[in-house]
Every structure is written in structure tokens, then in C-alpha cells.
Amino acid sequence: MTDKSSLRVGVIGLGTVGSGLVRTLQRNRDRIARNAGMPIDLVAVADINPDTFSRLDLAGIETTSDAGRIIRDERIDCVAELIGGTGIARDIVLDAFRAGKDVVTANKALLATHAEEIFRTAEQYHRKIHFEGAVGGGIPIIQSLYGGIGAATVTQIHAIINGTCNYILTAMEKQGRNFRDVLKEAQKLGYAEVDPTFDIEGHDAGHKIAILASIACNTAIDFKDVHLEGIRDITVDDIKFGKELGYTLKLLAIAKDYQDSIDVRVHPTFIPNENLLASVHGVHNAVYTCAPGLGAVMLYGRGAGDLPTGNAVASDLIQAARDKTARQPVSYRNFYEKRKPVRDMANIEGSYYLRCIVADQAGVLATISHILGEHNISVSSMMQTEAGKDGVCPIVFMTHNAREGNVKKALDKIARQDVVKARPKFIRLERIEEVTQF
Amino acid sequence: MTDKSSLRVGVIGLGTVGSGLVRTLQRNRDRIARNAGMPIDLVAVADINPDTFSRLDLAGIETTSDAGRIIRDERIDCVAELIGGTGIARDIVLDAFRAGKDVVTANKALLATHAEEIFRTAEQYHRKIHFEGAVGGGIPIIQSLYGGIGAATVTQIHAIINGTCNYILTAMEKQGRNFRDVLKEAQKLGYAEVDPTFDIEGHDAGHKIAILASIACNTAIDFKDVHLEGIRDITVDDIKFGKELGYTLKLLAIAKDYQDSIDVRVHPTFIPNENLLASVHGVHNAVYTCAPGLGAVMLYGRGAGDLPTGNAVASDLIQAARDKTARQPVSYRNFYEKRKPVRDMANIEGSYYLRCIVADQAGVLATISHILGEHNISVSSMMQTEAGKDGVCPIVFMTHNAREGNVKKALDKIARQDVVKARPKFIRLERIEEVTQF
Numbered sequence: 001m002t003d004k005s006s007l008r009v010g011v012i013g014l015g016t017v018g019s020g021l022v023r024t025l026q027r028n029r030d031r032i033a034r035n036a037g038m039p040i041d042l043v044a045v046a047d048i049n050p051d052t053f054s055r056l057d058l059a060g061i062e063t064t065s066d067a068g069r070i071i072r073d074e075r076i077d078c079v080a081e082l083i084g085g086t087g088i089a090r091d092i093v094l095d096a097f098r099a100g101k102d103v104v105t106a107n108k109a110l111l112a113t114h115a116e117e118i119f120r121t122a123e124q125y126h127r128k129i130h131f132e133g134a135v136g137g138g139i140p141i142i143q144s145l146y147g148g149i150g151a152a153t154v155t156q157i158h159a160i161i162n163g164t165c166n167y168i169l170t171a172m173e174k175q176g177r178n179f180r181d182v183l184k185e186a187q188k189l190g191y192a193e194v195d196p197t198f199d200i201e202g203h204d205a206g207h208k209i210a211i212l213a214s215i216a217c218n219t220a221i222d223f224k225d226v227h228l229e230g231i232r233d234i235t236v237d238d239i240k241f242g243k244e245l246g247y248t249l250k251l252l253a254i255a256k257d258y259q260d261s262i263d264v265r266v267h268p269t270f271i272p273n274e275n276l277l278a279s280v281h282g283v284h285n286a287v288y289t290c291a292p293g294l295g296a297v298m299l300y301g302r303g304a305g306d307l308p309t310g311n312a313v314a315s316d317l318i319q320a321a322r323d324k325t326a327r328q329p330v331s332y333r334n335f336y337e338k339r340k341p342v343r344d345m346a347n348i349e350g351s352y353y354l355r356c357i358v359a360d361q362a363g364v365l366a367t368i369s370h371i372l373g374e375h376n377i378s379v380s381s382m383m384q385t386e387a388g389k390d391g392v393c394p395i396v397f398m399t400h401n402a403r404e405g406n407v408k409k410a411l412d413k414i415a416r417q418d419v420v421k422a423r424p425k426f427i428r429l430e431r432i433e434e435v436t437q438f
Numbered sequence: 439m440t441d442k443s444s445l446r447v448g449v450i451g452l453g454t455v456g457s458g459l460v461r462t463l464q465r466n467r468d469r470i471a472r473n474a475g476m477p478i479d480l481v482a483v484a485d486i487n488p489d490t491f492s493r494l495d496l497a498g499i500e501t502t503s504d505a506g507r508i509i510r511d512e513r514i515d516c517v518a519e520l521i522g523g524t525g526i527a528r529d530i531v532l533d534a535f536r537a538g539k540d541v542v543t544a545n546k547a548l549l550a551t552h553a554e555e556i557f558r559t560a561e562q563y564h565r566k567i568h569f570e571g572a573v574g575g576g577i578p579i580i581q582s583l584y585g586g587i588g589a590a591t592v593t594q595i596h597a598i599i600n601g602t603c604n605y606i607l608t609a610m611e612k613q614g615r616n617f618r619d620v621l622k623e624a625q626k627l628g629y630a631e632v633d634p635t636f637d638i639e640g641h642d643a644g645h646k647i648a649i650l651a652s653i654a655c656n657t658a659i660d661f662k663d664v665h666l667e668g669i670r671d672i673t674v675d676d677i678k679f680g681k682e683l684g685y686t687l688k689l690l691a692i693a694k695d696y697q698d699s700i701d702v703r704v705h706p707t708f709i710p711n712e713n714l715l716a717s718v719h720g721v722h723n724a725v726y727t728c729a730p731g732l733g734a735v736m737l738y739g740r741g742a743g744d745l746p747t748g749n750a751v752a753s754d755l756i757q758a759a760r761d762k763t764a765r766q767p768v769s770y771r772n773f774y775e776k777r778k779p780v781r782d783m784a785n786i787e788g789s790y791y792l793r794c795i796v797a798d799q800a801g802v803l804a805t806i807s808h809i810l811g812e813h814n815i816s817v818s819s820m821m822q823t824e825a826g827k828d829g830v831c832p833i834v835f836m837t838h839n840a841r842e843g844n845v846k847k848a849l850d851k852i853a854r855q856d857v858v859k860a861r862p863k864f865i866r867l868e869r870i871e872e873v874t875q876f
Contacts, residue, residue: 024731028591031656035588132586138732140578140586147585148570148578150473151752153466218469276738279717284734293462293745294576296722300714300736307731314589 006039007321010070012092013083014045014052017106017133020310021080022056025317032314036321040314046070067092071099078320080313081105086113093118097125102323104316106133106309112207112223115214128323130316135208136161138308139301140315141287145215152291154216157255158271158432161208163283163303164192164199165231165251169268170281173239173249179232191283201230202251202266209253212287213264217257221264225342229267238427241396242270242353245381247429248278254430261341263348270353270398270429277432288432346405351380351429354397354407356414357422360387364419365395371417375410377402392421398429444476445759448508449483450530451521452490455544455571456483458748459518460494463755470752474759478752484508505530509537516758518751519543524551531556535563540761542754544571544747550645550661553652566761568754573646574599576746577739578753579725583653590729592654595693596709596870599646601721601741602630602637603669603689607706608719611677611687617670629721639668640689640704647691650725651702655695659702663780667705676865679834680708680791683819685867686716692868699779701786708791708836708867715870726870784843789818789867792835792845794852795860798825802857803833809855813848815840830859836867 009025011018025032025042033039044062046069047053053063064070070079071092079096083089086109093110094117096103103122105111111118111134122129132142136159145154160166164186171182183200186192198204206226214221231251239249247270256263271278276298280286285303290296302308354372358364365384372379378400387393399407411424447463449456463470463480471477482500484507485491491501502508508517509530517534521527524547531548532555534541541560543549549556549572560567570580574597583592598604602624609620621638624630636642644664652659669689677687685708694701709716714736718724723741728734740746792810796802803822810817816838825831837845849862 020731024589027731028589031591032589034656035584138587138590138735140582140735143586144578144582146473147756148581148753149576149749150756151462151466151470151749152576153469218472274719276714276717279714281712291749293458293465294749295740295743295746297576297578297737297739300734300738302733302735305733308733311587311589311729311732315586318585318588 006041007036007317007324008041008043008075008077009080009317010043010073010076010078011045011080011082012067012070013081014047014056015082015084016306017309017313018045018047018080018082019052019056020306020308021082021313022310024307024310024314026057028314032318036318038321038324040317040321043075044070044073071095071101076101077324078102078104078317080317081107082313084109086110090114093129094121097121097127100125100127102128102320104130104313104320106131106313108134108204108207108211112210116220128320130319131211132316133309133312135211136285136287136299137301137303137305138311139285139287139299139303140312141212141299142215143315143319144299145212149289149291149294149297152294154289154291155257156290157209157212157216157253157287158277158430159209159212159253159285159287160250160277160280161253161285161287161303162199162202162205162251163285164196165205166280166285167191167283169231169234169239169249169251172234172236173243176236178236179234200232202228205251205253205266209255209264209266213255213262216255216289217262219262221342225264227265227267227345231268234268237394238353238355238425241355241383241394242427243273245383245396245398246273247271247353247398248273249427250277252430261343263343265345268427270427271432275432346403346408348404349401350404351401351431352399352407353427353429354399354411354424355426356395356420356424357392358395359419359421360391360393361419367417367419368395368414371410371413372397372399375406377406377410445474445478445755445762446481446513446515447478447518447755448481448511448514448516449518449520450505450508451519452483452485452494453520453522454744455747455751456485456518456520457490457494458744458746459520459751460748462745462748462752464495466752470756474756476759476762478755478759481514482508482511509533509539514539515762516540516542516755518755519545520751522547524548528552531567532559535559535565538563538565540566540758542568542751542758544569544751546572546642546645546649550648554658566758568757569649570754571747571750573649574723574725574737575739575741575743576749577723577725577737577741578750579650579737580653581753581757582737583650587727587729587732587735590732592727592729593695594728595647595650595654595691595725596715596868597647597650597691597723597725598688598715598718599691599723599725599741600637600640600643600689601723602634603643604718604723605629605721607669607672607677607687607689610672610674611681614674616674617672638670640666643689643691643704647693647702647704651693651700654693654727655700657700659780663702665703665705665783669706671863672706675832676791676793676863679793679821679832680865681711683821683834683836684711685709685791685836686711687865688715690868699781701781703783706865708865709870713870784841784846786842787839788842789839789869790837790845791865791867792837792849792862793864794833794858794862795830796833797857797859798829798831799857805855805857806833806852809848809851810835810837813844815844815848
């Protein structure tokens with residue numbers, strides 16, 4: 001641990017990301033050494049499945065099925081925890097700190113749910129932790145928030161940070177295919193898990209936005225306070241109607257800092273077609289930040305995959321190497337010291353896409369408009385298509401700024417009208433206006 | 439200089455960027471201190487024009503018209519050189535190193551033309567230099583190349599890094615207005631200088647891509663070897679024809695690393711409409727990088743302006759503060775140690791947009807196609823519009839991969855044909871394909 005001429009690393013977990021890390025360290029050894037100011041040496045790797053060892057070139061590197069050996073190895077400066085989850089991974093990270101080792105990890109679930117314990121323990125043992133791979137795969141968002149845009153107070157984040165959902169929504173939009181169809185295809189191609197719940201319901205994006213919001217909004221966040229809505233109920237029609245009115249549908253992870261409180265939420269969202277996020281397609285991810293003064297900064301790239309995420313973890317090792325010579329550590333106290341209240345969804349304000357299925361008869365539009373007016377909801381544009389043989393037709397509204405509680409009350413009342421044939425539906429809309437001045 | 443509890447800064451030059459820096463440091467003081475691990479204290483500012491002092495809140499900060507006072511001030515750890523140019527600015531930076539001070543600067547011209555002297559002197563005096571503001575204003579591209587994507591070997595950069603040109607091209611594209619008109623408007627709005635040559639002819643973008651290419655391609659670059667072509671000759675018709683064939687016109691700064699040689703060039707370029715760069719409009723900038731393994735990463739934001747660039751310089755001060763406690767410095771030897779040859783433009787390969795004005799008569803297409811074939815140029819798509827009253831019409835070709843030397847020879851021969859009524863024109867085309875594997 002006193003050798004300052006190289007950073008000696010032990011990797012625990014040789015799955016997708018672990019393998020990507022090992023290959024990246026080997027392939028880009030010279031560049032990494034130059035940027036780190038010293039070589040980064042892979043000393044040992046651990047995985048419970050010995051088959052993984054044969055898939056990589058591990059000549060000269062110790063292999064073991066016992067993670068504890070890595071943690072106890074006196075030669076190792078830094079442990080890469082890449083097994084994921086919040087069980088064993090948590091023990092490994094805490095034990096590594098206690099053993100005097102720094103940690104790099106790509107474990108978003110662990111950081112979103114055990115941030116306080118992890119960061120307090122790191123501080124207690126004067127160890128460092130880096131986690132670029134936890135959000136947005138190969139996109140350098142974490143280091144930018146602490147570094148390259150670290151002089152700005154980011155007050156808004158709008159992010160596409162789940163590749164599975166973005167792949168599905170892009171295919172629905174471009175090919176007009178329905179959700180189930182595209183999901184099946186995504187599963188075949190490996191873009192969606194056999195059990196896709198974690199991605200489709202917004203949990204994965206929720207973990208990631210909790211981490212980003214903690215940094216940007218300078219606050220602890222309980223993951224259970226993050227409002228999560230997935231994309232299961234999105235239809236091709238919704239996407240089509242929105243498009244005609246000038247909006248593209250994305251699963252957005254959103255964080256907004258109002259200083260005294262914050263918004264943190266994940267839900268399907270219409271955004272203006274002209275916003276750059278609307279052009280982020282397929283499995284790609286993007287994080288769009290706004291800060292007074294700095295204005296908009298967007299970072300785009302591959303949000304998952306062995307090599308992109310392996311690259312991110314390797315970039316953390318570059319940080320760890322630079323830190324080895326007593327660099328002033330970044331403070332992670334934002335993850336636990338202060339806790340701003342998360343706004344209740346009824347109190348958020350925004351614009352909305354409202355869709356009603358109504359009988360094709362006189363007075364319907366007046367009835368609905370009247371109810372919206374009663375609830376302080378004003379309409380920015382609307383669209384009605386011709387009724388089918390069943391005599392019903394969809395009618396779509398885009399609203400100006402309104403309070404969500406009012407929108408829900410209005411929709412409850414609209415649902416009770418005889419002329420309304422199905423429970424009305426709403427999708428939130430973000431205009432994402434760029435703030436350029438303080 | 440031995441006080442490790444704060445970073446003490448002197449600013450030389452209170453123009454646009456200097457003022458933006460001061461306001462950013464004041465406005466975001468707490469966040470900056472947290473990310474830097476210590477407060478950043480503004481000790482003194484220098485400007486030859488004392489009027490600048492009254493425009494800022496400088497209570498408790500020393501003001502002087504003598505830059506030398508800042509350099510000699512024993513209290514100051516780090517000098518922010520923000521006067522620009524390659525004359526006095528060069529002396530200031532070198533003197534600051536000799537006086538034992540670190541430097542932050544946004545001076546692209548200085549770094550693009552005196553890199554070796556600047557970086558060697560820094561190394562000689564064991565001082566550090568940071569320059570996030572030199573490329574892309576508020577976009578954190580420099581720190582990302584050294585940090586967040588610093589484990590990747592970036593082999594291609596396609597960048598929109600001149601806001602003036604992007605503003606003009608966007609207005610020409612969206613509003614169908616001609617170059618001169620839009621330029622005049624841009625000058626009125628302050629997006630273009632009274633003498634716009636430096637921006638319009640590609641010099642500014644050339645300085646910036648020289649810096650980015652030095653880092654990404656790990657090589658010294660003589661600025662005079664950077665091929666520069668501006669946007670003066672672009673017509674609304676070119677933009678329109680390209681659009682119909684699926685391409686958007688941008689002034690791109692391009693760097694490609696072939697290991698044994700490099701491409702570094704700035705010129706008007708057609709790119710596929712689907713590429714994210716095609717959606718970067720107005721004064722915004724974006725840097726699109728590709729690296730084997732990592733794939734594409736794009737960073738987008740405001741490429742100029744007081745507060746965006748001031749933010750970038752402030753983020754460099756965060757680095758300087760972290761470095762204060764003996765962090766391993768990044769190596770800048772790439773800027774002078776190795777020198778890869780820059781490819782001659784005749785030897786670059788790419789696709790091309792070719793436009794000829796021809797007589798509307800039989801056999802013209804065959805004549806031109808034959809000449810293209812003779813020079814190993816194959817056509818991917820073409821377009822001919824109806825002839826006007828003068829009996830001539832434009833005919834446009836998009837080619838597959840071809841060698842530029844051959845394209846020029848073919849165009850020379852086409853120009854000599856009787857049926858061709860004006861010197862044919864070419865614009866380069868980049869397909870920007872993403873590399874995702876090693």
C-alpha cells in the first residue's frame with residue numbers, strides 16, 4: 001500500500017461489467033497509465049464461477065473463488081466490486097474499506113439504497129469510492145458533475161437512463177409496433193431481461209436518478225420516495241398523437257431542485273421534438289442537465305454493455321490512481337447529511353397530455369373543456385380523430401402549466417361523465433426550457 | 439503557498455470570460471468549495487481597463503492594472519490567464535510558472551500554437567495547467583478526455599465547435615436565408631465579430647480541434663498542418679439538396695487517429711440527418727467522440743459566452759484545488775513528445791457531395807458518370823432538378839468512399855467539358871459510423 005509507482009487492483013465479479021473492465025484495462029493499458037500518472041496493475045480476480053476465468057486472458061493474474069482473498073490481499077490498493085445487488089456486494093464494499101482499500105463500483109442499487117452507510121464508512125476509514133459506471137454506462141456523468149461542470153449548480157436533470165425502455169419506445173415510434181411485440185424482440189436480442197420488470201417499471205432508472213439527484217441537488221434521498229411509473233401502458237396511439245402535436249415520448253428520469261424541496265421521479269414523458277433528448281434513440285442514454293449560468297449540458301453515449309461500463313469503471317481507477325498521492329477527496333456528504341423533502345406528486349406542476357375516449361356526439365368537447373377550466377387547467381392544443389364504427393373516438397389535449405392534483409381531480413370528474421367511454425389517461429409533458437442566466 | 443486550507447486565485451483579464459469566472463466563483467461558492475475540497479478565494483484581479491472593475495462586485499478583492507503584481511503576489515497559488523491572444527498572454531503564463539504558480543486558461547490560440555513551450559515550462563517548474571474553457575465553452579470535454587472517458591482510446595472526433603458558424607448554418611437551413619444576410623444578423627446579435635474572418639474561415643475551430651486531437655491522438659500538432667475551410671461559399675441550395683438526400687450541413691472539426699498518421703481538418707461537412715450532431719442547432723456546440731469498446735460519447739452545451747466559459751474555468755480551479763495536495767499530475771507530453779504525420783488532404787478518403795451546373799441536354803449525365811467511373815468514384819445517390827429559362831440545371835451526386843485526390847482530378851476533367859457551365863463544387867460527407875467493439 002505504500003508503493004506509489006502503480007495502482008494495484010483486485011476485481012470481484014467477472015460478469016458482464018467485470019469482463020469489460022479486464023479487457024479495457026488490458027487493451028488500453030498505455031493510455032490509462034498516461035492519464036492515471038502510473039500503471040494500473042490487475043493483481044487478482046474473484047468469481048464464484050471458475051468458467052469465467054477461461055473466457056479472459058488472465059496470464060499472471062491470480063484467480064480465486066473467494067472474494068475475501070482479494071479483500072485481505074496486502075498488495076491490493078483498490079477493489080472493484082462488480083457483482084451487483086445489495087447483499088454480498090454491500091459486505092464486500094464495507095469490508096474493503098475496513099481493510100484499508102479504496103473501492104470502485106458500478107452498483108447503482110447499492111448506492112441508491114445504502115448510500116449513507118457506504119459513504120460514512122468510507123469517510124470513517126479515510127477511503128475513497130468512485131462509481132462512474134453506476135449511471136449511464138460509458139457516459140462520464142458522475143465525474144462531470146463533480147468536475148467538469150462541478151462549478152455549476154445543476155437545478156434540473158432530464159435523463160434517458162434505461163436502454164431497454166428507450167429501445168422499446170423507439171421501436172414503437174419508428175415502426176408503429178405494439179409494446180408486447182417489441183418487448184419480445186428486445187428479450188431475444190438481449191436488450192431486455194427474461195423478467196423485464198426491473199427495467200420496464202422504472203426501478204433501474206429510479207436507482208440512477210436517486211444517485212444523480214443526490215449529487216446535483218445536494219441531498220440525501222430515500223429510494224422509496226422516488227416516484228416510479230413504467231411504460232407498460234403506453235400505446236402506439238399515444239406516441240402517434242403526441243408526435244402530431246409536436247412531442248416525442250420518452251421514459252424520463254427527472255430531478256428538479258427547488259432548494260427547499262426536490263422533485264425526483266421516473267415516468268413516461270412527452271418532450272418537444274426539437275429538444276435534443278427527443279433524438280436519442282434505441283439503447284443509447286443521455287443526461288440533459290440545466291444550471292443557471294452554464295445553461296444546458298447534455299452527455300450522450302451507451303448506457304450499458306460490458307465495454308462501455310467497463311470503460312467507466314476503468315476511468316474510476318484512473319481517479320483512484322491520481323488520488324493515491326493524497327489528493328483532497330471529493331465530499332460525498334450530500335448523500336446523507338442534509339435531506340430535502342421530496343415533493344408529493346399531487347403538488348408538482350407541469351404540462352399534461354390528456355386522452356379521453358368519448359362518444360362522437362355534440363357537446364362532448366364543451367363538457368370536457370368546462371371541467372378542465374373548473375380545475376384551472378388551460379389547453380395549449382387539442383386533437384380529435386374521426387369516430388370508428390363503434391361511434392367512439394379519442395380526443396387528445398395538451399395543457400399549459402397545471403398542478404397534478406388538479407389534473408387528477410379533473411380526470412376523475414371527466415371519467416364520471418356518460419359521454420366518456422373509458423377511464424381518461426394522462427402522460428406528463430416537460431418543455432425543458434434552458435436557463436442561461438443566474 | 440503552503441496554506442492547504444484554500445486555493446488562492448488571481449485573475450488576469452476581466453473581459454467576457456474573466457467576468458463570467460468572477461460571477462461564477464461568487465454565485466456558486468459553496469458548491470465549488472465542496473467539489474474542490476476547500477474554498478476557492480479570489481485574491482486579486484488585473485485589467486488594463488479600470489472600468490471593468492466597477493461592473494463587478496469586487497469588495498475585498500485587490501484590483502490592479504498591472505498583471506505583474508498578480509504574478510509576484512506571494513499569497514496567490516493559481517493564476518487565471520484570461521486576456522487571450524499569443525503575445526502578452528504567453529509571457530504571463532510562462533512567468534506564472536516561473537513564479538511557482540499553477541495556471542488555468544481558456545486561451546485556445548495560445549495552446550494550439552505554443553503548446554510545447556507552455557507544457558514543457560509547466561513540467562520544468564513542476565506546475566500544473568488546466569484549460570477546460572479553451573474548447574467548447576461550458577462543455578466538459580477536456581476533463582472527460584483525461585478523466586471520465588480517459589480509459590478509452592478515442593480514434594475519431596467530429597465536433598461542432600464554432601457557435602458563429604453553427605448559428606449561421608442553422609438559420610440558412612431553417613429559414614432558407616443566404617449567408618450574407620444571416621451573417622449580418624449574427625453580427626447585430628453579437629454572435630459574430632465585426633471582422634468575422636477568424637470564425638467564418640475555420641481558424642477558431644482549427645485551434646480547438648488541434649487541442650482535442652493532441653489529447654485524443656496522443657501527438658503534437660503544428661496548427662499550420664490543420665486543413666481549414668470555412669463556410670463563405672455555402673449556398674442555401676447546397677443545404678437544400680443535401681437535406682433532400684438525407685444529409686445536414688455542418689462546419690465540422692474532425693480528427694481521426696490511424697495510429698501511424700492522423701487527419702485533422704475543419705470544413706463544411708454533410709452528415710446523416712439521423713446522427714445526433716445534425717440536431718445540434720444555433721450557437722450550441724457538441725463534440726462527438728468514438729472509441730473502440732466505449733462506442734460513441736457526445737457532449738453538448740454552450741460553446742461560448744461569459745458564464746458558460748467562466749464555469750469551465752471555475753471547474754479548472756476545482757481541479758487545481760484538488761491537485762494542491764500533491765496529486766499525480768496528468769501528463770501533457772502528448773502535446774510535444776511524439777509527432778504523427780498529418781495526412782495530406784489528397785490522401786484522405788471519404789464520401790462527397792458533388793454539384794455541377796450543366797446544360798440541360800442528352801448525354802450530360804453519361805459524360806459525368808463516365809468521368810467519375812474513370813477515377814474510381816462510385817455514386818450512392820443523385821438528384822437533378824428541372825432546367826430554368828437559361829437552359830442550365832444543377833445536378834448533384836453523393837458518392838461512396840473515394841480518395842480526395844481522385845475526386846479533385848475528376849472534377850478538373852468535368853470542368854473542362856463543354857456541357858458543364860460552372861466550376862463543379864464538392865462538399866465532404868462523413869457517415870460517422872459508431873465503433874462498438876475493439
